[in-house]
Amino acid sequence: MTEEQQADRLLELEAGIIEQNYGSYHHVQGRHYRNLDDAARERRRLAEMYLREEIRLEGICAWCDRPFDEDEQKTPAAGRFIHTGKCTDEFNALCTSVGGRTLDLAPDELRAFDAWSNSPTDSDIESSLGRTFEASAREAR
Numbered sequence: 623m624t625e626e627q628q629a630d631r632l633l634e635l636e637a638g639i640i641e642q643n644y645g646s647y648h649h650v651q652g653r654h655y656r657n658l659d660d661a662a663r664e665r666r667r668l669a670e671m672y673l674r675e676e677i678r679l680e681g682i683c684a685w686c687d688r689p690f691d692e693d694e695q696k697t698p699a700a701g702r703f704i705h706t707g708k709c710t711d712e713f714n715a716l717c718t719s720v721g722g723r724t725l726d727l728a729p730d731e732l733r734a735f736d737a738w739s740n741s742p743t744d745s746d747i748e749s750s751l752g753r754t755f756e757a758s759a760r761e762a763r
């Protein structure tokens with residue numbers, strides 16, 4: 623994430639905090655601040671904390687939790703990144719099985735995923751993210 627992207631993201635996170643507090647500029651995490659400057663400072667502190675966490679998570683595979691090596695290939699998946707290769711294959715296998723489309727898993731692997739039969743489809747996940755996987759992939763390029 624470039625410095626400019628970080629600055630934009632910080633503003634988005636602050637806007638999100640205001641939205642979470644029903645549009646109030648006097649509240650942060652439900653706590654009332656009589657002084658608007660105090661609320662703004664607390665909102666900024668919280669947004670910076672969220673941003674640091676997002677940046678930290680950018681460096682970690684969402685599938686296997688191992689850090690990415692420098693210049694290692696990453697693939698966007700549901701708003702995070704995973705290792706291209708083994709992790710992508712495993713993730714795609716899970717998505718395919720819960721999406722109820724092509725099932726190319728061995729029968730015993732398939733049984734392991736039975737608990738997921740009522741899981742959300744890709745389009746459910748995309749609508750909850752507010753963007754398509756394709757848009758996420760484009761953004762990552």
Ligand SMILES: [Zn+2]
Binds near residue numbers: 684685687704
């Ligand atoms: Zn991985």
